[in-house]
Amino acid sequence: MEAIRPLNHSQRLLETLTLAPLRSTSKAFYLLVAVLLGIIAWGVYAYSLQLRDGLILTGMRDRISWGLYIAMYVFFVGASMAGTFVSAILRITKAGWRTPVTRAAEMVTVAALPIAFLFILFNSRQSPQWTIYKLTVFSRWESPIAWDMYALTTYLTASLIYLYVALIPDLAYARDHIGAQATASRRWFLKTFAIGWQNGALQRRYLQLAETVMMILVLPIAVAMHTVTAWLFAMTLREPWDNPMFGIYFVGGAIFSGVGIIVILIALLRKVYRLESFITRKHFLYLGYLLAALAGVMFYFNVSDFVTHAYKLRGDMSRYLEEQFTGPMAPLYWAYFWGGLVAPIAIVLLPFTRNIAGIVVASVLVNVAMFIERYLIVVGGLGLPLNPYEVATYSPTWVEWSLLAAGVAVFMLIVVVILKLVPALAITEMMEENRLGSNHDSLLPPLGERPGQSLEGRRGAR
Amino acid sequence: MEKEANYQRWQASRRRLLKLMGAAGAAAIAVPLVPRLLTKEAGASSGEPATEEPATPRRLRRWAMVIDLRRCDGCQGIGKPPQCTAACVQGRFVPEPMEWIEAYEHDLPGGGTQFLPTICMQCQNPPCVNVCPVGATWSTPEGIVLINQERCIGCRLCMAACPYERRFFTWGEPPVPVESHFVQYSPEHQIPMKRGVVYKCDFCPEMLRAGRLPYCAQACPGKAIYYADLEEDVATNGEEVVQLSRLLTENAAYRYKEGLGTRPRVYYIPGYGEEVGRDPYTKGRLATEWPWQEKTKGAKQWKRSGR
Numbered sequence: 001m002e003a004i005r006p007l008n009h010s011q012r013l014l015e016t017l018t019l020a021p022l023r024s025t026s027k028a029f030y031l032l033v034a035v036l037l038g039i040i041a042w043g044v045y046a047y048s049l050q051l052r053d054g055l056i057l058t059g060m061r062d063r064i065s066w067g068l069y070i071a072m073y074v075f076f077v078g079a080s081m082a083g084t085f086v087s088a089i090l091r092i093t094k095a096g097w098r099t100p101v102t103r104a105a106e107m108v109t110v111a112a113l114p115i116a117f118l119f120i121l122f123n124s125r126q127s128p129q130w131t132i133y134k135l136t137v138f139s140r141w142e143s144p145i146a147w148d149m150y151a152l153t154t155y156l157t158a159s160l161i162y163l164y165v166a167l168i169p170d171l172a173y174a175r176d177h178i179g180a181q182a183t184a185s186r187r188w189f190l191k192t193f194a195i196g197w198q199n200g201a202l203q204r205r206y207l208q209l210a211e212t213v214m215m216i217l218v219l220p221i222a223v224a225m226h227t228v229t230a231w232l233f234a235m236t237l238r239e240p241w242d243n244p245m246f247g248i249y250f251v252g253g254a255i256f257s258g259v260g261i262i263v264i265l266i267a268l269l270r271k272v273y274r275l276e277s278f279i280t281r282k283h284f285l286y287l288g289y290l291l292a293a294l295a296g297v298m299f300y301f302n303v304s305d306f307v308t309h310a311y312k313l314r315g316d317m318s319r320y321l322e323e324q325f326t327g328p329m330a331p332l333y334w335a336y337f338w339g340g341l342v343a344p345i346a347i348v349l350l351p352f353t354r355n356i357a358g359i360v361v362a363s364v365l366v367n368v369a370m371f372i373e374r375y376l377i378v379v380g381g382l383g384l385p386l387n388p389y390e391v392a393t394y395s396p397t398w399v400e401w402s403l404l405a406a407g408v409a410v411f412m413l414i415v416v417v418i419l420k421l422v423p424a425l426a427i428t429e430m431m432e433e434n435r436l437g438s439n440h441d442s443l444l445p446p447l448g449e450r451p452g453q454s455l456e457g458r459r460g461a462r
Numbered sequence: 463m464e465k466e467a468n469y470q471r472w473q474a475s476r477r478r479l480l481k482l483m484g485a486a487g488a489a490a491i492a493v494p495l496v497p498r499l500l501t502k503e504a505g506a507s508s509g510e511p512a513t514e515e516p517a518t519p520r521r522l523r524r525w526a527m528v529i530d531l532r533r534c535d536g537c538q539g540i541g542k543p544p545q546c547t548a549a550c551v552q553g554r555f556v557p558e559p560m561e562w563i564e565a566y567e568h569d570l571p572g573g574g575t576q577f578l579p580t581i582c583m584q585c586q587n588p589p590c591v592n593v594c595p596v597g598a599t600w601s602t603p604e605g606i607v608l609i610n611q612e613r614c615i616g617c618r619l620c621m622a623a624c625p626y627e628r629r630f631f632t633w634g635e636p637p638v639p640v641e642s643h644f645v646q647y648s649p650e651h652q653i654p655m656k657r658g659v660v661y662k663c664d665f666c667p668e669m670l671r672a673g674r675l676p677y678c679a680q681a682c683p684g685k686a687i688y689y690a691d692l693e694e695d696v697a698t699n700g701e702e703v704v705q706l707s708r709l710l711t712e713n714a715a716y717r718y719k720e721g722l723g724t725r726p727r728v729y730y731i732p733g734y735g736e737e738v739g740r741d742p743y744t745k746g747r748l749a750t751e752w753p754w755q756e757k758t759k760g761a762k763q764w765k766r767s768g769r
Contacts, residue, residue, distance in 0.1 A: 054657045055616075056634030056764050060558070063766065065618045065631060124616045125658025133617050138596035145595035145619055199617060209476065213483075237589055237625040237722050386627045387566045387580060392766065 011431050012279065015177060017273055018423040021164035022174055023182055029420070036413045043406020046399045047122065055125050057399040063392035064382045068400040069123040071375040074250070076116035077152075077229045078370065079411075081251070082258015083109030084159045085222040086290075088215040097286055099429050100279050105267045106163040106257060108258065113156040115407050120148075122403050144235045147228040154219075155225045162214045164193075168207060169428040172197035189421065199428075212410060226254045233381065240320050242450045249301050256294040257370035260363035263287050265415070267360045269424050278425060281356055288359035292348035299341045320384050329380055332372050340369020467677040524605045525665055526694040527725065528709060529579055530699075533686035534735030535564045535740035536577035536747035539676060540683055546579055549681030550663075551752055555653055557637050559766045560630040560751040562663035562677050565747060574742030576734040580689070581678070582607065582628040582663035583718065583726030590620035590629060599660075605727050606665045608649040614659040625722050629662045637758035675700050684738040686717075692727075 007015065021029075060067045087105040090098035100151050121128040139146050147419050176192035197203060230250035233241040243249075263284065270279040309317045324333045344362040347353045396404075481625045544565040556562055563581040570576055588607050591599050598613035599620060621629045635657050641655035650667050666676035670689065674680075679687040679700060690697035690706045697706040709715070713731040720726075735744040755763075 054632070054634045058633075061633060061764065061766055062621070062630050063627065065621045120617075123618070126616055134613065134615050140595055140596075140597045143593050143595035145593070145617055149595075206475070209479065213479065232619070233622075235593060236623040237724075238622065377552045382622065385712070386625055387564075388568050389566065 011434055013429060014427060017275055017426055018425050018427050019174055019178060022178060024217045036409045039409035040406050043403050046402035050399055059396045060396050064379060064394040066378050066382060067394055068396045068404055071378045072404055073116050073119040074229055074374040075371050076112045077226060078254035078257045079261050080112035081222055081226050081254035082108045082262060084162055084218045085255060086259060088218050091215045097283060099264060099426050101283055103426050104269060105165060105262045106420050107415055108261055108265060109159040110163055111411050113152060115411045117152060118407055151228045152224040155221050158218045158221050162218055166209045167422055168197050170423045170426060173428050174423055223251055226251045238381050239315050239317055240384060252297050252301055253370055256298050258293050258369050259287055260366035263359060263363035273424055284356045284359045288348045291362060292345045295341050295344045316384055329376060332376055336369045336372045339365050388416045508676030521693060522603055524675045525670060526690040526692050527728045528688040528690055528697055530686045530731045532737040533684035534577045534579060535738050538740060538744060539738055543750050545681040545683055546678035547750045549677040552754055553677035555639050555642060558755060558763060561750055570742060575745050580626060581728060581739055583626055583728045584665060586725035587723060589623040593619045593623045606667055608664055609660055610649045611656050611659040616658045625719055631660055632657045633764040639758050642738060684734050
């Protein structure tokens with residue numbers, strides 16, 4: 001039935017724009033990939049040096065024995081959290097505006113989790129295959145690192161399935177509409193991974209069932225993932241980390257920074273793929289509101305954490321708080337507090353900054369700030385001396401910065417490659433919404449004005 | 463009608479899916495346990511080197527240590543760096559900047575100081591053992607916490623977990639003296655040293671078993687360090703043999719950071735070196751040296767804090 005129905009203007013535009021990167025590849029794409037590969041090659045060089053000479057090339061030493069690597073691990077787990085989590089929350093709450101956003105969000109998760117694992121490997125001196133072998137064969141379920149590994153692999157598997165299930169109709173759509181100019185290998189890829197999707201009634205039913213099951217399953221898995229990452233710290237006896245609140249603190253922070261990453265990614269998609277008609281101001285505003293609300297939550301967590309510690313000043317907490325508020329850590333801490341928590345709220349609430357550019361800026365601020373926060377948690381927590389001695393210092397070396405850059409580059413490369421292989425937006429879902437919308441021959445109708453955009457509504461219309 | 467049939471089909475498939483998911487969940491829980499059960503049956507316990515079970519159960523030593531701070535002046539009196547550290551460094555080929563036993567100078571109320579030789583506390587609720595992801599560190603029945611450096615992956619979670627900061631990492635290529643190469647590696651003496659793994663005091667169990675005092679206790683000029691056996695209730699500093707329980711009780715011994723619940727096997731008798739004639743207002747001690755390292759070549763040395 002669907003195939004017979006002629007495409008209206010906005011559907012044609014959607015098809016052209018989303019299938020364009022699959023049909024042809026521009027020079028800019030190769031340039032970007034070359035630049036990313038260059039950064040990765042530099043990282044490989046730095047890593048080979050680290051493997052040869054040991055972690056002596058880093059700024060870490062016995063007293064501050066974790067640094068950038070673990071901060072980056074937490075950062076990328078945080079990035080992964082929001083992707084699938086936000087997508088699932090939006091699906092479950094049947095937020096009608098979610099369709100152009102979910103694909104981007106799910107891609108972030110799938111790309112970020114392997115990078116998080118990469119930083120665990122960087123943090124160890126031994127060869128990566130040896131580390132993986134030992135972590136697998138001798139795994140001790142009592143250890144927080146083992147929990148991390150179980151959670152990470154489970155979450156990655158679930159996220160891949162979740163991303164793929166939603167992709168099947170789009171892959172089939174691309175398979176049917178890509179046209180003859182696509183290369184044979186691309187047609188083979190689409191044909192294979194569309195696994196014979198014909199949009200039949202039974203197929204649709206199974207797909208919906210799978211989507212429902214997955215979106216409910218990934219929620220607890222995502223929460224577990226970030227909670228056990230927090231427990232890596234909270235299971236120790238170090239005073240700043242010895243905090244029952246750490247789990248939710250990290251979950252909140254993860255969703256916060258993850259929403260920021262989604263905003264940045266859809267802003268880039270919108271610019272590069274010229275998707276202005278589909279990813280609109282409204283999407284940025286809604287994600288911006290979410291960002292501001294989460295900034296409020298993080299603000300509350302910070303206040304509640306510091307007030308309960310500062311009121312009692314048990315043990316060495318006065319020293320720790322002094323270091324955070326007025327000592328050597330203070331510039332970083334206040335940059336995080338004002339730049340990452342207060343500024344985003346202000347940007348989203350003030351009418352003259354409440355626009356796409358403003359919200360993208362807020363998202364960048366949030367991510368820089370959340371990186372700082374994780375750095376402060378790792379280094380600040382270890383920097384609090386447990387014996388009387390001169391306070392130890394830590395400053396990352398070029399090797400650590402290089403591996404950080406390489407990790408970010410691999411993350412971007414994975415996203416870019418996924419975007420080259422599959423449509424960037426959920427085409428079929430958006431087409432269907434457009435067909436059900438009242439306004440047929442214009443661009444997709446404005447949000448919030450569409451009847452029957454919920455799942456029930458759609459089912460009824462069918 | 464068709465609607466009804468569709469619904470029933472959907473119900474059935476959902477039930478099947480739920481059943482499948484349940485089975486998958488059960489399998490996911492059970493599968494990681496399988497290798498464990500297999501190794502248990504094979505009799506190999508994880509992490510520990512295989513030890514032969516003696517035919518008649520022998521008495522199990524439960525090692526402990528008492529440090530009498532009244533006799534510790536940080537070696538100010540002899541004008542040398544702390545001799546416990548020096549002997550440990552020299553005897554065990556401990557590389558710079560590790561100090562497995564380290565005399566920290568704590569402030570006393572009133573402005574004076576005391577020296578607190580801090581060693582691996584051999585906790586009976588060891589946070590480091592709890593967090594190890596690969597079982598590379600464990601508690602022996604004798605109460606000592608050991609590390610198997612061949613198993614260690616160098617993640618340093620144990621170092622983050624240790625509230626006494628008594629674990630050290632080989633950040634660079636550790637210097638290995640010629641003598642080390644003649645020794646078969648064992649967690650009980652930890653040589654020859656490897657790079658990228660964690661080291662700490664192991665209580666010199668081989669010396670204890672041979673009836674000798676470990677290096678730190680031998681070298682202490684004030685005889686402040688007692689090795690003890692909780693099983694036989696006996697303690698000795700090499701000069702006298704005393705009843706452990708009496709020594710602890712009569713001198714109001716305490717354990718470092720007892721409030722953390724780690725249950726250390728190292729006890730301290732409060733003091734500031736008064737028995738060896740130290741004035742608590744004389745501050746400072748000489749820095750530890752690592753003279754044996756001059757004999758080794760090609761080692762990549764590292765300092766305490768970065769760069």
